[in-house]
Amino acid sequence: MTAIAPLTTRVAWKALAAHYSQVRHLHLRTLFAEDATRGERMAVEAVGIYFDYSKHRITDETLTLLLQLAEESGLQARIDALFRGDKINITEKRAVLHVALRAPKGHSIIVDGEDVVPHVHAVLAKMANFSNRVRSGEWKGHTGKPIRNVINIGIGGSDLGPVMAYEALRHYSQRDLVFRFVSNIDGTDFAEATRDLDAEETLFIVSSKTFTTLETMTNARTARDWTLTTLKHPAAVAKHFVAVSTNTEEVTKFGIDTANMFEFWDWVGGRYSMDSAIGLSTMIAIGPEQFHAMLDGFHQMDEHFRTTPFERNLPVLMGLLTLWYNNFFDAQTMAVLPYEQYLKRFPAYLQQLTMESNGKHVTLDGTEVAYQTGPIYWGEPGTNGQHSFYQLIHQGTKLIPCDLIVFAQPLNPLGRHHDVLLANVFAQAEALAFGKTSQEVQAEGTPAWLAPHRIFEGNRPSSTLLLERLTPKTLGALIALYEHSVFVQGAIWHIDSFDQWGVELGKVLAERIIPELESKAESPLTHDSSTNSLIRHYRKYKERST
Numbered sequence: 001m002t003a004i005a006p007l008t009t010r011v012a013w014k015a016l017a018a019h020y021s022q023v024r025h026l027h028l029r030t031l032f033a034e035d036a037t038r039g040e041r042m043a044v045e046a047v048g049i050y051f052d053y054s055k056h057r058i059t060d061e062t063l064t065l066l067l068q069l070a071e072e073s074g075l076q077a078r079i080d081a082l083f084r085g086d087k088i089n090i091t092e093k094r095a096v097l098h099v100a101l102r103a104p105k106g107h108s109i110i111v112d113g114e115d116v117v118p119h120v121h122a123v124l125a126k127m128a129n130f131s132n133r134v135r136s137g138e139w140k141g142h143t144g145k146p147i148r149n150v151i152n153i154g155i156g157g158s159d160l161g162p163v164m165a166y167e168a169l170r171h172y173s174q175r176d177l178v179f180r181f182v183s184n185i186d187g188t189d190f191a192e193a194t195r196d197l198d199a200e201e202t203l204f205i206v207s208s209k210t211f212t213t214l215e216t217m218t219n220a221r222t223a224r225d226w227t228l229t230t231l232k233h234p235a236a237v238a239k240h241f242v243a244v245s246t247n248t249e250e251v252t253k254f255g256i257d258t259a260n261m262f263e264f265w266d267w268v269g270g271r272y273s274m275d276s277a278i279g280l281s282t283m284i285a286i287g288p289e290q291f292h293a294m295l296d297g298f299h300q301m302d303e304h305f306r307t308t309p310f311e312r313n314l315p316v317l318m319g320l321l322t323l324w325y326n327n328f329f330d331a332q333t334m335a336v337l338p339y340e341q342y343l344k345r346f347p348a349y350l351q352q353l354t355m356e357s358n359g360k361h362v363t364l365d366g367t368e369v370a371y372q373t374g375p376i377y378w379g380e381p382g383t384n385g386q387h388s389f390y391q392l393i394h395q396g397t398k399l400i401p402c403d404l405i406v407f408a409q410p411l412n413p414l415g416r417h418h419d420v421l422l423a424n425v426f427a428q429a430e431a432l433a434f435g436k437t438s439q440e441v442q443a444e445g446t447p448a449w450l451a452p453h454r455i456f457e458g459n460r461p462s463s464t465l466l467l468e469r470l471t472p473k474t475l476g477a478l479i480a481l482y483e484h485s486v487f488v489q490g491a492i493w494h495i496d497s498f499d500q501w502g503v504e505l506g507k508v509l510a511e512r513i514i515p516e517l518e519s520k521a522e523s524p525l526t527h528d529s530s531t532n533s534l535i536r537h538y539r540k541y542k543e544r545s546t
């Protein structure tokens, strides 16, 4: 890794800090009034995504400086290292090659002296074969009935991608199959997912990179018991369980035939794995052809990111804009607001992608950062959000940049619904940017005492992402856009966006507490006084219920 000047000492950073104090009060009303072409100029169209970033609190100089910051941060070299398969996840000493998962046949990406692309395609072919057999009813359960229900058991990266993709692409799914997703260790998740299902017709996909994750393995064992309670014979496991994992040994120990194991590799991070075999449930739902269309969307965005000059590069622009608010305006959060019901789990998916990746407090060399890193991502589908939390975005005291995502063609055309939906998203972006002045409020005849409450300051920044239609391909492009935007931010902050040590401590402590909760004996407790007291109360309450 070449030495790089600390972020806050870079020329462009200092220039941006000075520039910020000059433009921070500039209003979008002024910026638009001064430049009639702003709306067309500050927009880029690539891989089917029209990205309008004109409603951001930026001038041409802001952009120039942000792009300079990207150059000074060695972004192009980082991108090249990513695509080359360098071990850029330095704390885990791993390559980060989700881009290989969607590399077309014939491409070549070498990891530890071996071309990984043929392996990726071999697994895709195995997934396609299995998916087709389930979809056609050829794959039979233990008693000879075809599979009707598919349950993915996994958590974190082995759950959020599959459930988001299933919901997003439900329109394209085989409707006579039921898909459910069990992630939580809370028994309710499993109980509710299976209560109306027939074990004879149910297939479990145990998705776990490590095949040791406590929640997933507990749910998988419960699923095995549930299956065997009905089907009685241990041989049923082979017909009702398949695994997606990197850990052959643990899969075998669980009793799943490795012929029914779909492999992936340690260079695929959990939160970057929905297009690997972790997407098996997605492929069963939408079929191999549509799954490949999704991979194509991912790949096209990869190529756009890898080869397009930064000033027209969607993930670069998106990443830089996020950084602009995060580091100069001190914005704490980013709202992701899909105006598309099928994307209802997209904000939850993005929360892991963005926050697990960039929620870091030290740089690659282990020194404490002297600046803010990853913002909090949150959101809900529009227009529901408009009737709840948008109030705070419009008139609260916090600056919340928004991503508004919308598709021009409805998947379920219904009367005037879609025009009304689109009108809402455009109106919101307009209201956020331009607000409502006191003159406008007065002109409406609002009494003086009420006027302050009705004024919208405006100057609330947003990006609008307008796509033609939600398809597997456009979904792939959209996800890759966010993946690479996260990468851009992490590269500039000089952090490891691909490890997740922050989730470890809680897991270790839970393992220690489990026996203390399970044991009947009043074993002495050696935690802090709060944890000790909570454990004692839990034991007391638990006894009352038995």
Ligand code: G6Q
Pocket: 155, 156, 157, 158, 207, 208, 209, 210, 211, 212, 213, 216, 269, 270, 271, 272, 356, 500
């Ligand atoms: C993602 C994280 C994490 C992981 C889960 C599940 O990047 O690593 O969310 O995906 O902890 O892990 P397993 O797939 O190993 O069960």
